[in-house]
Amino acid sequence: MQRRRLWPAAVVAGALLLTACGASSSTPSSGPVTIVFATQGLGSEGSATKQAIQEFEKANPNIKVSILTLSPTENNAYQQITQRFIAGSSTPDVATLDVIWPATFAKSGWIMPLDRFHPDLSNFFQGQITAGTYNGKTYAMPWFINAEGIYYRTDLIPSAPTSPQQLVTDAQQVMAKDSSIKYGLAFEGAKYEGVVTAFINFLGGFGGSLNLKDIDSSANVQALDYMRSLIYQDHVSPPAVTSWQESNVQDAYLSGQAAFAMNWPYIFQLAEASGSAVKGKTGWIPFPSSMGSPQAALGGDELAINAHSQHPEQAWKLIQFLTSDKVQIQRALAAGDPPAVKSAYTSQLYDQAPYYKQEKAVFEYATSRPVTPLYPQISQVLQTELNAALTNQTTAQAALAAAQQQITSILNGHGG
């Protein structure tokens, strides 16, 4: 029922047929080896992965790849992968990781640093490189990028707002003028991971950041105050946003009832689909910043190699293949999965899906969540405190001070 944000539903069928010629020929090695690739995906997504693997095997006759299909539910997939890693298994050789996992996996010694392969990082978005880096080493390569931005109705708002305040003014004007617009700005404020990514987006508007040593900085308090005002003073966001998740925001926007809506790139395809109430009336920007640079919370998938893999060279070859321009473009066109590779954003992509131009502009501001193995605990604290402030149980200042205190004790309790 709820749309998964962090694991973009990759659906390609057939598109990867064309990728065989793009793969480099393999250097001869001692004999055929089999590597295991753990990834999510059923139905057309699964067959797409299979297709890509077939092409890879064709180009690399000495490598056989067996696919370990993980549960489509993020938490279950997490358990399936960690069970094998905790047991010290040498497979899967290559695993697909959510952007928030690499630090935990790296610290636990489950995945290997990739620096020995001298990866070319310049071709990826900075935010996603950060998410795969732990203690100065690269542990995971980006596969697909995702970032959260602001959708707006281009038919009602002729020019995109350039500051948080202007966004409120625009929203209020639209609501006063057009009675079909019930929500000025829809965003997800429920107590779950989404409220943290929403907060990151708002932080960019005020020059704040999710620095774990300085959670209650004045800029951060200002951003949280702004979020509260949206609900209780400016009345551009309904009180119900405090229990809304992305799917509720999606409904509000796609039904044509919201002037602005915070959400992930997948909405763009749905908005431009035939029959959509907002077709041809949709623009997408990072949450506007009045100072410094905007922030767009990062999501997406990364690829990593098992620290106990017996075939790291072959595993690396597979990762290189999956992150080649050609594979990335074809997958993006067929499945709507935004390429993690910058050089894939070419006219070849824009001709068929022009909205990728606007998406790339948001990805430039992609901002990783704190990269720490303790992220799950820290996120839990932030979810509770942010939601408490949004539901008016406490002030922004008090909520962030309480969050800071708990986060400090989590960091200390586990030796940082």
Add this chain to the structure above:
Amino acid sequence: MATEASSGFEVLELRRPPLWWRLRSRTMAGAFLAPTIVLLLAIAGFPLAYNLFNSFRHLVLTEPGTERFVALQNYVTLVTSGQFQQPFVHTFLFTVVSVAIEFALGLGMALIMHHQFRGRGLVRAAILVPWAVPTVVSGMLWKNFFDPSSGFIDWAGAAIHLPTANLAWLNGVWTSWAVILVADAWKNTPFLALILLAGLQVIPDDLYEQGRIDGAGVLRRFWYVTMPLLKPAILVALIFRTLSSFLIFDVIYVITGGGPGNATETLSYLNWQAFLVDTDFGYGGAISVALIIVAVIIALIYMRVLRVET
């Protein structure tokens, strides 16, 4: 060997089996029971013992190599960290209120279904539907019903001019609890009703007859005939409901996620967080053991208060 007795029953006269047979049958009985005992130990005994063992250790899955015996440290943390008190109060109050509401409604439903009326069979079957719906599904259902923009509750409230029109239920502490209570009662009341109905059906009609002859009114008959004889069923129903209310997790996880803030976090929520967010199987294990102890105490109190000989 059977002889026709005067009462019409068939009586079997059995020869006392020989000693070797009796000894062997004892061994046989043991052999037949063994798989059950092994199975019970494997699925109930082992996890409980393993969890108890873990609760005395430092065991965080994401910190491999740091496992060690820490004696009572997890329990000390549980008591002194202040994390336990608030969820405990939430859980306790929720249990009392939800069991009271569900018992009252369930008893009412059972009494109605006990009467003869047209379509009784259909009603008895239909009443179980909410109970058959998975909790996660019913939780989502009620969350959507209470949604101010798409749910019917606020819409209906507006239609009859209640002040709840446009109320964002999950934005407030008390209203959030109300949503959770409604969703929980909707799902679990039928279960209580079913058990109580079974209890009502074994009460002999002549007792009511006698009561009527002695001049007892409806209320007196209910209080002095129905209630005492319903006690065993009430005990079973209350123990079941109280324990599962005490362990409430799924409804809350789906509807509020413990929010707003941490206002609807319960002990099981705390336990979930320790196990699956922090991957701390030592501390999580200690919370589990504490939950088991409290659950046993609750069961003992019921046995004592309702004093039913089994």
